[in-house]
Amino acid sequence: MTMQRLVLVGIFIVIFWSILNKPKAKRAFSKASKRHQCAEPAAISSSDPIFGLDTVLQTFRELKEHRRMKSNLELVRRYGHTYRSFPFGRRTVSTIHPRNLQMIFTDIDTFGVAPLRERASEPMIGRGIVSSDGTVWADARTMIKPTFNKYLIADRKMFSTHVEKFLQLLPRDNSEVNLQPLFDRLILDASSEFIFGESFNSLERDFPEDSQKFLESFSYAQQGVGKRVILGKMDFLMLDRRFWDSCGFIREYTRKRIERAIGNLKENEPHAGQKRYILAHELVHATSDREAMCDQLLNMVFAGRDTPAVALTSVFFCIARSPQTWKKIREEVKGLRDEDLTLDRLKTLRYVQNVVKEAVVLPIGGGHNGSNPVYLHPGDSVSINIYSLHRSEVYSPDPEIFRPERWDKIQTTWEYLPFGGGPRHCPAQQLASFWVVYTLVKIAMVYQEVQNCDPEMEFIENLKLNMESLNGARVKLIVA
Numbered sequence: 001m002t003m004q005r006l007v008l009v010g011i012f013i014v015i016f017w018s019i020l021n022k023p024k025a026k027r028a029f030s031k032a033s034k035r036h037q038c039a040e041p042a043a044i045s046s047s048d049p050i051f052g053l054d055t056v057l058q059t060f061r062e063l064k065e066h067r068r069m070k071s072n073l074e075l076v077r078r079y080g081h082t083y084r085s086f087p088f089g090r091r092t093v094s095t096i097h098p099r100n101l102q103m104i105f106t107d108i109d110t111f112g113v114a115p116l117r118e119r120a121s122e123p124m125i126g127r128g129i130v131s132s133d134g135t136v137w138a139d140a141r142t143m144i145k146p147t148f149n150k151y152l153i154a155d156r157k158m159f160s161t162h163v164e165k166f167l168q169l170l171p172r173d174n175s176e177v178n179l180q181p182l183f184d185r186l187i188l189d190a191s192s193e194f195i196f197g198e199s200f201n202s203l204e205r206d207f208p209e210d211s212q213k214f215l216e217s218f219s220y221a222q223q224g225v226g227k228r229v230i231l232g233k234m235d236f237l238m239l240d241r242r243f244w245d246s247c248g249f250i251r252e253y254t255r256k257r258i259e260r261a262i263g264n265l266k267e268n269e270p271h272a273g274q275k276r277y278i279l280a281h282e283l284v285h286a287t288s289d290r291e292a293m294c295d296q297l298l299n300m301v302f303a304g305r306d307t308p309a310v311a312l313t314s315v316f317f318c319i320a321r322s323p324q325t326w327k328k329i330r331e332e333v334k335g336l337r338d339e340d341l342t343l344d345r346l347k348t349l350r351y352v353q354n355v356v357k358e359a360v361v362l363p364i365g366g367g368h369n370g371s372n373p374v375y376l377h378p379g380d381s382v383s384i385n386i387y388s389l390h391r392s393e394v395y396s397p398d399p400e401i402f403r404p405e406r407w408d409k410i411q412t413t414w415e416y417l418p419f420g421g422g423p424r425h426c427p428a429q430q431l432a433s434f435w436v437v438y439t440l441v442k443i444a445m446v447y448q449e450v451q452n453c454d455p456e457m458e459f460i461e462n463l464k465l466n467m468e469s470l471n472g473a474r475v476k477l478i479v480a
């Protein structure tokens, strides 16, 4: 038999086998579905029920018009807490029901992140704690988690140095300032020092050009990864040279930083029991593979470069529209001295903590009862929308109003997940919360009033991978 014939026979067998097996698989699923008394969730209306191209195009349109999250919330209000759609013909079940969330966040062997994240983000951050499942994730998690706690205890002073530089850049003449780019720089400097051992020094006047280029490339590539997640296997449709150039630059720059960090390893030997916890140095003990190190460190930058800055900007966006809140914060921080600002002391500032909870991801959500289970097929996408979860009216009657006092009464479990949950919850939760609360308190110790300067009162979303305020937080800070 010729080679051509062999190939044709092969193709024929594969097609025949899949036709034969499809009804079998379907039957197995429908049997299992019946056994569990499953029912299909509502399907969102679509003019293309096979390929769902209208759903995909609508997603891109909503992203461009800065209303993707708002539209998601509208879908929840129209279809309920769980519904399905078919972008590119792939069955996607979206849910915000706390019982479903508990299962999804806890059972990480069944609900992996790699099928969605690994392919989309590989050109930028390779494989690591954020993008992968299985042993790649488990090894990285085991190595990284203790570093966060040790670092938090040992090196709190480092953060206060960056905050002092940040405070120097705030106007003292009651003029308008957009806090967003300044928060971005603060968090970039703090997180780069923790990750590489040397800060990118973006708060200094002479912000090095290559650090600046790294930052720009990182933001651009992050947006590209967001688009690639939506496109899935159709990512070849994203013809964007700048995305690939940005990824190339980011990786090259990180390799150089790793070499420098390794060069500085000796200087970081503990002096009198004092040790600085630097992630790159911890990694050197775990692996000698430079590309694996590059992947792990970039995964960390991906997760931590701007998340606390986004939280701080949201806090000030809300405070600027709520003068009462600032008065109460000032009342609570009255009399505090710099040396009081320890992790434990900051945890006792109940009102300040409530403000952060309320603003980081506004109010909270809750579940509808009595719905049937949903049967999931292998390969289905399961999508969780934390924005909609935290705005569900069932748990709290006025979810869109900024009201930190609600946290005096609310106890949450799987209804409030700003740091995720289960085995993959954010390992930097304590550190990031400390950075946010510390910065807020330091500003409140200097300024007696925060006035809004933004003519737009509504929050307009800017969805990159995180959601941030499109207009930042434009305020006047009035010196006490």
Ligand code: HEM
Residues within 6 Å of the ligand: 113, 129, 130, 141, 191, 299, 300, 303, 304, 305, 307, 308, 311, 417, 418, 419, 420, 421, 423, 424, 425, 426, 427, 428, 429, 432, 433, 436
């Ligand atoms: C207010 C700031 C922050 C928020 C709200 C936040 C939130 C989250 C959330 C929701 C997740 C789970 C994501 C998912 O798997 O879908 C996560 C994971 C993660 N975060 Fe954070 N994060 C913050 C700051 C940071 C910082 C500063 C770092 C590092 C310096 C960091 C490192 C990580 C890592 C490595 C993961 C992946 C954990 C894993 O998959 O095992 N985060 N974070």
